[in-house]
Amino acid sequence: MSQRDKITINTLLKMKSKSEKIVMLTAYDFQTALLEDRAGVEMILVGDSLGMVVLGYENTLPVTLEEIVHHLKAVSRAKPRALLLGDLPFMSYQASVEDAVRNAGRLLKEGGAEAVKLEGGRRMESVIRAILDADIPVMGHIGLTPQSLHRFGGYRVQGKDPASAEKLVEEAKFLEEIGCFSIVLEGMPWQLAKRITESLEIPTIGIGAGPNCDGQVLVVNDMLGIFEDFSPKFVKRYGEVGREMAKAFTDYVNEVKEGKFPASEHSYS
Numbered sequence: 001m002s003q004r005d006k007i008t009i010n011t012l013l014k015m016k017s018k019s020e021k022i023v024m025l026t027a028y029d030f031q032t033a034l035l036e037d038r039a040g041v042e043m044i045l046v047g048d049s050l051g052m053v054v055l056g057y058e059n060t061l062p063v064t065l066e067e068i069v070h071h072l073k074a075v076s077r078a079k080p081r082a083l084l085l086g087d088l089p090f091m092s093y094q095a096s097v098e099d100a101v102r103n104a105g106r107l108l109k110e111g112g113a114e115a116v117k118l119e120g121g122r123r124m125e126s127v128i129r130a131i132l133d134a135d136i137p138v139m140g141h142i143g144l145t146p147q148s149l150h151r152f153g154g155y156r157v158q159g160k161d162p163a164s165a166e167k168l169v170e171e172a173k174f175l176e177e178i179g180c181f182s183i184v185l186e187g188m189p190w191q192l193a194k195r196i197t198e199s200l201e202i203p204t205i206g207i208g209a210g211p212n213c214d215g216q217v218l219v220v221n222d223m224l225g226i227f228e229d230f231s232p233k234f235v236k237r238y239g240e241v242g243r244e245m246a247k248a249f250t251d252y253v254n255e256v257k258e259g260k261f262p263a264s265e266h267s268y269s
């Protein structure tokens with residue numbers, strides 16, 4: 001595959017068959033999407049993590065479809081080579097199949113997404129089938145699904161006992177059978193994620209699910225070290241951008257107060 005070929009769901013399936021790792025990141029704005037795309041990520045997700053890392057909500061539940069569409073529009077203006085995914089936020093697909101199809105459609109029609117992601121396994125069957133019937137590719141998401149925060153009683157690693165592990169294996173198989181093109185495996189023991197990955201033809205993308213998934217995803221603000229409210233074990237920081245920003249802001253405040261900025265080179269004559 002040439003570096004410039006547009007990534008499609010078929011590219012991702014081929015990558016799995018050739019055991020090539022798939023790289024995915026979240027993005028919420030134009031500039032970040034450009035930089036990620038130039039770096040070579042294969043998928044960009046405008047995730048509902050937007051709510052926590054950009055909009056300041058306590059969890060992902062308050063995120064609205066309008067908010068996802070707004071940020072998707074910004075990201076899609078980067079015209080990424082990467083496959084662009086929009087996340088269906090809480091209550092945009094749970095209440096009715098009709099809602100789900102209409103809202104998934106808005107992510108493509110208004111936001112410029114090329115596929116959608118939604119949380120849940122077998123109980124989402126009718127919703128996923130209907131979205132697929134509208135020719136919208138669907139990525140599944142199982143394990144520690146953040147929209148189920150209150151049912152789980154917190155952000156708890158899933159699939160730790162044999163019965164819940166079996167259920168997740170079965171859920172993943174089911175999502176593949178009904179036509180999802182890929183599945184995010186979040187917050188589960190690496191051994192379970194490995195077993196699921198080996199049992200599927202479609203690629204798995206892990207977050208907190210160990211190294212044996214077909215690909216990995218991180219929330220961009222976490223990996224850059226911008227979002228510091230909590231840092232789960234699975235996050236690796238590839239930068240200390242938050243610290244850099246804090247230093248730049250402090251330097252600017254001090255220089256303005258001390259009359260050092262603007263200097264002559266920043267001034268017109």
Ligand code: KIV
Binds near residue numbers: 207
């Ligand atoms: O919302 C999000 O960013 C996600 C990823 C962590 C997979 O769902």
